[in-house]
Amino acid sequence: MTPSAGSASEWVLGVDSGGSGLRIGLARAGDPQPVGTVVSREPVRTGAAGIDAGHLLEQLLPAARDVLGREGAGHPAESGGRVATVAIGAAGMATLGDDLRATLPGALAAALGVRRLALAADAVTAYAGALGPRPGVVVAAGTGLIALGATLGTADGPGTWRRADGWGHLLGDCGGGAWIGRAGLEAALRASDGRRRGSRALLARMEAVFGPAAELPGLLYPRTDRAAVLASFAPEVGRCAAEDPVAAEILREAAHCIAEAAAAVRPPDDGGEAPFDVALTGGLFGMGEQLLGPVREAIGRHLPYARLVPAAGDPLDGALGIAAALAMDELLLPADPRLLHLPAMPEAEPPESRA
Known part of the structure; x- marks a missing residue:
């Protein structure tokens, strides 16, 4: 089932994962300027299977719930919207991202109700932050x-x-x-x-x-x-x-x-x-x-x-811009299996059933 286009009332998350740790930003789909951020100084581990999806989730989910809770975005009835889309830019995604591509769609749908996901190399989020959707x-x-x-x-x-x-x-x-x-x-x-x-x-x-x-x-x-x-x-x-x-x-x-x-x-x-x-x-x-x-x-x-x-912005700005554009069906940057992957998402349960 293809999800319908988002609206400006929906929330999006952008994630920048690199050698210095994780940065997570929350924004409205219609305005990718962050209204809340969380920083983790622990870099995501890389092992034999590539970037460790479990370790990323151990840091991402509590931090995401924290920023969502502080901004009242965790419950649609309170926020006037829902967390629709996440964009993650990760160092090494192009060559070491198989575990992320296999694990994150189901995990984020189950944990946060995410309906759309972009998994990007950190160079792509750097590009999106610096130039936006133009060649x-x-x-x-x-x-x-x-x-x-x-x-x-x-x-x-x-x-x-x-x-x-x-x-x-x-x-x-x-x-x-x-x-x-x-x-x-x-x-x-x-x-x-x-x-x-x-x-x-x-x-x-x-x-x-x-x-x-x-x-x-x-x-x-x-x-x-x-x-x-x-x-x-x-x-x-x-x-x-x-x-x-x-x-x-x-x-x-x-x-x-x-x-x-x-x-x-x-x-x-x-x-x-x-x-x-x-x-x-x-x-x-x-x-x-x-x-x-x-x-x-x-x-x-x-x-x-x-x-x-x-450069207009940094990689976290780029991740938020990609998430906002994807939520609104306005993503112009080219999809790519390794550089900008847009996986099919499982059906997310309504937040009320996960409460």
């Missing part, structure tokens, strides 16, 4: 880096997603926080050894943050959060870049990687001269002008017809 390119960069491009459906065919990088700190994420931090630490160790392309400035910062050079491998290699530890040194590279040519070159190379990823996912255009929007989102760009200046220059070289625009 273009978004580069999301924090510890890692991924570029995502979208075209919308027309009478000639459905829309499509294009992605570049996002392969993790061992195989890619070129230009992201872990990549910059690793390059900075390598330059520091080169200086410690007396090799070329070393940086005495970065060596001093490395020793201040991590201790003597000889101890760094023992501190870093056994850790399961190596990518986050590497990324923690990226701001030090940014601080040194104003005076240190090695650090400045690292950021220029990172900017080249960012522009290259954006160019790989640009909207297809036979002439190559149609303008399109590019937005940058994620904590890495908080590094400021030391990185943003080289990025603007690199994008100008690689994508001369791109318009670099500010």
